[in-house]
Amino acid sequence: DQHNWDDFCAMLGEIETISDRSQVAKLSQDYYHFSPILKPLLQDKTGDIVVLPRSESEVLKVAKLCVDYQIPLTVRGAGTGNYGQCVPLKGGVILDMSKMNNIVWIKPGCACVEPGVKLAALDKKTREIGWELRMFPSTYRTATIGGFIGGGSGGIGSITYGQLRDNGNLHAVRVVTLEAEPRIIELRGDAVQNINHAYGTNGIITQLEIPLAPVYPWVELIVTFNEFMNAAKFGQALSQSDGMIKKLVSICAAPIPSYFIPFREMIPSGEQAALLMVAETSLEPLQELIKNFQGKICYQKSTQETVKGTTIIEFTWNHTTLHARSIDPSLTYLQTLFPADPELKLIQECYDYFGDEVIQHLEFLRTGGNLHPAGLPIVRFTNEARLNEIIQYHEDRGAIIFNPHTYILEDGGMKKVDLQQLNFKRKYDPLGLLNPGKMRGWVDNG
Ligand code: FAD
Structure with missing residues (x-):
């Protein structure tokens, strides 16, 4: 109840939160309404509170509290997904990553960024040194890089560079886990596929290394x-x-x-x-x-x-x-x-x-x-x-x-359980708190 959420906010200390009902409801939605099937299923779903961390250590603190009190946690970028990827099915915390929008470094061919950076803003910065994003969705002005990796597939640029899941299109990520003692792990190389396009069901991405392409006029x-x-x-x-x-x-x-x-x-x-x-x-x-x-x-x-x-x-x-x-x-x-x-x-x-x-x-x-x-x-x-x-x-x-009329990860994709992602969830989110109800493998097997 509200009393408990007030206590929760107090425990978060300095970390910014939003508890106004109508704002929370707004920040619980995405563009699933493109689907007449998803609309009635998701329009009433809402989180209890929005938390806006500004750093990895703040993410760790939120993760720890969610584990301690067994509160569902759904990560949100800009909420432009099309299948209710970031709509919380079981209430709880909406972890809005939009304030974690620092560009850590850019060098020829690669950028290291926080997940809340908007794609157009990042593209503009990398262009200053002659490089650009390899691919971005048509929502690039509003969408975040973390949300693109978490819930997108490809877009403008995919004609040359393939899709996000193609080998080499994501170099590394830092991820906050939801173990009894949440911690930061770094995934590089093939290991990034554990969380790539996983709808934030098995880890919270806090930093990414993204390969770039040379700029053309x-x-x-x-x-x-x-x-x-x-x-x-x-x-x-x-x-x-x-x-x-x-x-x-x-x-x-x-x-x-x-x-x-x-x-x-x-x-x-x-x-x-x-x-x-x-x-x-x-x-x-x-x-x-x-x-x-x-x-x-x-x-x-x-x-x-x-x-x-x-x-x-x-x-x-x-x-x-x-x-x-x-x-x-x-x-x-x-x-x-x-x-x-x-x-x-x-x-x-x-x-x-x-x-x-x-x-x-x-x-x-x-x-x-x-x-x-x-x-x-x-x-x-x-x-x-x-x-x-x-x-x-x-x-x-x-x-x-790729059925856009389902919010279930596997049903929208290749129709089979991704064992690698499921096993990753078993290890790093053993209580199943992250974006509950979205991964069929977990719902079926626990
Ligand atoms: P959100 O919708 O906020 O989140 C997407 C998913 O990622 C959610 O499951 C969320 O939980 C997860 N997530 C977000 N941040 C993190 C994080 N830090 N750690 C872990 N998980 C996280 N998509 C394409 O791929 N190509 C397109 O061309 C394209 N065009 C679109 C056009 C329109 C008009 C619309 C409405 C959507 C389109 N999309 C497209 C879908 C969507 O806009 C993109 O995939 C976008 O990149 C999602 O970014 P976001 O910040 O809005 O993510």
Whole structure:
């Protein structure tokens, strides 16, 4: 009860807390409402108190109190996750990491940071010495690096550098444990996979070493096409052009471009659009490729010109869904990974079969060393049974669905328990206090 929380705050001493009910409720939410399935399940979930540590030693103190009093602890970055990753299912402490936002050091090729640093702020700093983030989500202006590692997968840059779980994209982390005596452990090399994309279920990340990429002068472009499959095949051809330096290859079927308010005057109605970022030096070969696929450039700006204003980045990845939903809130989405295929047969089949019910949106990326079209199609939602049929249709034909309509870690990912992450939880969070209810392996086996 409230009395106990007052005592808890007193024990935290100087550490900043928020106990105002409406603020706590707000800081218990993320963007799960993109899913009509998750919305009713999560909208009433709230923590009891928000704690905002400023240092690793403050995190240790909170961890110790949570262990001593067996209080659930859910870590939060900026709360931009899409599946309720940071929504507390069992109340307790929301550990908001946004005040731990120091950049510890930056050297050529690598940065060491606290988890609460916002991705855009970090990118800006590393650019000062000629390096940039290898990849970031379209929420880079608000999202934190800790939350991206804890709950994200990849994004702008993944066309070249793969996804976060690909080997070498996270060098090291410091983690606070929830053992009887919480302590700090350092994970390097393969060991980082213990906590990478674990939804904060098995440790609190307090510092990260992130590899960087050399900066290029980027150009943002929108190219339009009459035919969707021409746009998709153009996307694949550009993605396969290893000599062209690129950061983003995003393909949207009509009517998606009409949802992009700042751009829709430029995109003829009924056209498909490719949203691209390529290095300035790749513009000439790109123009030739565009011509080969009967595309037309309708928008072109350098990154310097877009840095403060509208950027196409915020119309790609799951921002595409956001813009679609701002026009029609009944729309939702799926996450697919199509098999590598020179002819894109399954994409064509889905495009023809579903028509306007599943509107194709592709993001080309590398993963496990291979190029794949990933999909974030916009879905006209009718009911859960139909949504499951759509998922089944894709799976029966060899696409992988990363289901965004579940808050369970394994069900959204590869559908199997990650034993390494589960064993890590057994050792370092033996009471199961971290983000309870999210890891199926733990819920099933204890
Ligand atoms: P949060 O949502 O706060 O947390 C995410 C998870 O990480 C939670 O489980 C939390 O418990 C855990 N966590 C946070 N901090 C820590 C820590 N210090 N230690 C341990 N665990 C921690 N994602 C992509 O990957 N690519 C995209 O392109 C993309 N586009 C998006 C577009 C929109 C419009 C929206 C709404 C979301 C998008 N996302 C995308 C999802 C999300 O924005 C990103 O994954 C983002 O990086 C999450 O960061 P955050 O700080 O908001 O994390």
